[in-house]
Amino acid sequence: MTDDAEITVTRNDEKGRYEIHLDETIAGFTEFLPDRHGRLVFPHTEIDHAFAGRGLATILVGRALADAAARGETVVPVCPFIVKYLHKNEVDGLDVYWRPTVDESGSDAIERV
Template identity: 40%
Template sequence: MAEVINNKEKNRYELKLDGHTAIAEYILNKQGVLFFTHTEVPKDLEGEGVASKLMESAFDDAEERGLKIAPICPFVKSYIQRHPEWKRLLAEEHRF
């Protein structure tokens, strides 16, 4: 599978595959919290693990940079519920 990139100019993580782009949009605040606001996977890529790869790479990047995460997007929150090992990255006020 292709590599996930952090497109800082557009404030989103991107995974380009087969001419399509899956995205996870975020807002990074001054306190070092990544607020994930929206994820989108093109229909042609659904069911191929693209969103999971996108989130795993984004969370790995956040952890490497010492950032915390805030799952505003319902998909991101449900992903963390299914993969509780990522709860360690949750910003204090966004723990569940």
């Protein structure tokens, strides 16, 4: 794999994830699943160790969230990487539902998907 490989991000609804490709190779993914309100919960992001250190997670998450915004979807960030990304970056038009924490709700009864 060379540094000039083409980077693409695609939505794979069948697998419930966005995938990042370098040329024809899947280098990683961020998973999503709808909750009972139709919001997309993003629980996990993973980049193959062979592709680590290239900033691919940032590219993947940025493009996935931009696509969700363009589709008019509400996202629920659970994955720590996505939470961190959203605290540092604005995604135009993205509707984000932040789950209450134990401190905010006064209990540990957080809605499950």
